[in-house]
Amino acid sequence: MNWQAVGAIYRYEMMRFFRTIAQSFLSPVLSTSLYFVVFGTAIGSRINEVEGVSYGAFIVPGLIMLSVMTQATTNASFGIYFPKFIGTVYELLSAPVNFFEIVLGYVGAAATKALLIGLVIMATATLFVDLTVLHPGAMVAFLLLTCLSFALFGFIIGIWARNFEQLQLIPLLVVTPLVFLGGAFYSISMLPPGWQTVTYFNPVVYLISGFRWAFFGTSDVPVALSLLAIAGFLILCLSVVWVIFRTGYRIKP
Amino acid sequence: MPAIVETRGLTKVYGDGTEALKPMDLDIEEGEILALLGPNGAGKTTLISMLCGLVSPSGGHARVGGHDIITGYRAARALIGLVPQEIALEPFQKVWDAVRFTRGLFGLRRDDAHIEDVLRKLSLWDKRRARINELSGGMKRRVLIAKALSHRPRVLFLDEPTAGVDVDLRRDMWDMVADLRRDGVTIILTTHYIEEAEAIADRVGVINNGELLLLEQKQALMTRLGRKTLRIELRRPVEAVPGALSGYGLELADDGRSLSYHYDTQGEGTGITALLQDLSREGLALRDIHTRQSSLEEIFVDLVKGDGA
16 A cells, blocks of 8 residues: 555645535535525424424534535645646556555545535524534544545545536536435425335435434434445445556546 | 567558558667658657557567567566657646656655656656646657656657657757667657758668668768769859760759769769769860768658659
8 A cells, every 4th residue: 555645645635625624614605504594494483393393403504515525526636637627647547656645645635624514504594503413423423424424425426527518517406405305404295106216216315314314313314224335335336447447538648 | 699679571551451550570789779760650759669568569570679569568668668749738738747757657665856857867857846738848758758758668650750740959969869869778760850860860861651671870871872972163154064075964953053063982883083084075164063962861852752652
């Protein structure tokens, strides 16, 4: 293992993050606060409780997931797309590193950033609502697995994208809608039966449900199924990354 | 001495069927400076890209320092430094960080003294805290070189290092190449500036249409292929080459004040003695005579033309 290289990539990516610190932290904190004001206060005042939890608190896990998923995806996709775009990818390819080390550097950094943002949002949330975490261990595990798998997913998009439009397409057109429709702001049980069935095809439902269970002990789907879903997504992403590196897809002619 | 870089039947066919490199056998000796000459699209960059890991070979093998570039890529690449043709740098990074990053990629611990040394040699020390996007084009190219030298490579690939570079930087670059050579670094540079190959290379390879047309010691090449020109300046101009001298293929220039005679140094006889005798027989008085050896450029143009390009 070339740990120096992993460290160099990781450090470089984190430096990029801290160079734009205001943008990195401020924008998720601001948007989360807005969600609390709009959803928690305005709408929450008309919804008493969802499954025994105040509406303001109920949306916290979904809000964290929303940010973590989009941040992990966009950070990782941009991280690997940018060297391709400006041509510095030559350095990665000509260095004595293997693809696993490259992935570890980029995905590790993107996951770290997403995790930091997730924690900042959680801290922001405590300013608005009382928050208790029933299963802290499970909460951390779900958070880490989500950061990691979506960073891998972002990495795949970054490799695949040929231009900036494609780079933004998937997060914008796929991830955000899936999260919004994945029960971030409501319980699946609040939907009519027909829509409930449709919803179960949305993989994000399982992640948010499991994550919410870690907070409040209530969930839309069994926790084991949630864990299975996130593990499955992780394995799927890992397999795709493995294929990319076996074939040199879109990075090595 | 075993070659530090060797290719056997190394070939590249791109997805669209373009045969960028026909099966190539090439041995590069340790410590030499090899210049690869060839027009754009000849296959020079493809060759380098395969050796460095940017492009996967379609067939054949290559070894660097005895390590196969595929099965022993780590050991092979650890020996290599690459200065690419295009300027590719992260614009917001600082010079120091950029060079340190490359060293890290090569698996080496930080060594500030070495990086300082490299930056000073490349006149980049004062710019070490500048961001890349604040630098001029020439400075950026220096940064690329500094990055390539950050891990003390044994083999340095310079892909068109002086394309679009000012005279100062070109001179500096040549000095740097001479320094590295003293340290025993093997240098492979591609160029289409013949004067560059002529000035610094030990051996010259000519590539065209994905084929190595020729690979020879520069001196031997110039002697073997070199044609010399004898230039005769006349005391009084003539209107035309006298008929008795028509067999020599003389060219008249400078309003009839000088005659040029081309001859082959490898020929049986150069014909100079006979020419001079015939000149005096014709009553032409000479002011001066001198000879000139044809440059690599002329040799190169002849070769590539002969190849049908």
